[in-house]
Amino acid sequence: PTPVVKKRRVLLKLSGEAFGGGAVGVNPDVVSSLAREIAEGAKHVEVAIVVGGGNFFRGAELSQRGMDRGRADYMGMLGTVMNALALQDFLEQAGAETRVQSAISMTQVAEQYIPRRAERHLEKGRVVIFGAGAGLPYFSTDTVAAQRALEIDADVVLVAKNGVDGVYSDDPRTNPDAQKIHHITYLEALQRGLKVVDSTAFSLCMDNHMPMQVFGMAPEGNVTAAILGTDLGTRVSN
Numbered sequence: 078p079t080p081v082v083k084k085r086r087v088l089l090k091l092s093g094e095a096f097g098g099g100a101v102g103v104n105p106d107v108v109s110s111l112a113r114e115i116a117e118g119a120k121h122v123e124v125a126i127v128v129g130g131g132n133f134f135r136g137a138e139l140s141q142r143g144m145d146r147g148r149a150d151y152m153g154m155l156g157t158v159m160n161a162l163a164l165q166d167f168l169e170q171a172g173a174e175t176r177v178q179s180a181i182s183m184t185q186v187a188e189q190y191i192p193r194r195a196e197r198h199l200e201k202g203r204v205v206i207f208g209a210g211a212g213l214p215y216f217s218t219d220t221v222a223a224q225r226a227l228e229i230d231a232d233v234v235l236v237a238k239n240g241v242d243g244v245y246s247d248d249p250r251t252n253p254d255a256q257k258i259h260h261i262t263y264l265e266a267l268q269r270g271l272k273v274v275d276s277t278a279f280s281l282c283m284d285n286h287m288p289m290q291v292f293g294m295a296p297e298g299n300v301t302a303a304i305l306g307t308d309l310g311t312r313v314s315n
């Protein structure tokens with residue numbers, strides 16, 4: 078039998094903020110350029126994606142303004158599905174084959190989340206987009222990115238950031254002396270309270286030895302480069 082060469086497999090986390098280009102809703106120009114970069118990378122690497130939904134709703138914010146937290150979180154999850162469909166559309170325009178899997182069943186618009194099937198899609202070269210988070214209130218899409226990466230046996234979680242290009246010693250927007258960190262351990266990131274992703278996502282990766290690469294989406298080309306394995310931004314690992 079011919080030996081099977083395992084391809085690099087990545088889990089890319091895209092925040093909802095990126096989809097809106099800073100505004101509420103989906104900015105087609107932003108999503109299409111993002112999709113072209115992903116499609117380029119997906120010619121060589123197996124790519125699964127977890128999309129955020131902060132450009133529509135964040136459950137914690139809605140609940141602070143009086144809504145029931147669980148219901149608000151479901152609204153947040155539904156927002157991620159809209160982003161997933163937008164991304165699917167532009168990925169297909171860019172020539173990639175795609176599937177959307179949703180953690181909340183909505184059979185007309187997406188497959189259900191079936192991990193084994195997701196892996197088959199990846200092996201066939203399809204980009205798999207995971208929508209609706211974990212399907213559970215009180216979770217974030219960062220945590221879902223870590224969980225999906227583990228379940229589909231990805232090599233790395235790629236966290237694409239908007240407006241920042243890695244992990245800094247302090248908030249670079251408020252402290253001009255903040256230094257970019259090239260490599261940091263999960264333990265140190267947690268102890269120092271560095272909030273690049275939430276602590277649940279960090280600890281899930283730490284406990285299961287899943288490395289993370291945090292990088293900036295700009296300039297153009299970075300997303301493709303990160304997918305292909307360029308050491309951009311900050312590496313977080315054990």
Ligand code: UDP
Pocket residue numbers: 091092093094128129130131132134135136137149150151152153154156157209210211212213214215216217218219221
């Ligand atoms: N959400 C949730 N459970 C999940 C994933 C997401 O309840 O498993 C909700 C939560 O309300 C969150 C919103 O969906 O605020 C949007 O996701 P997130 O804030 O992670 O998106 P991002 O910040 O990446 O745009």
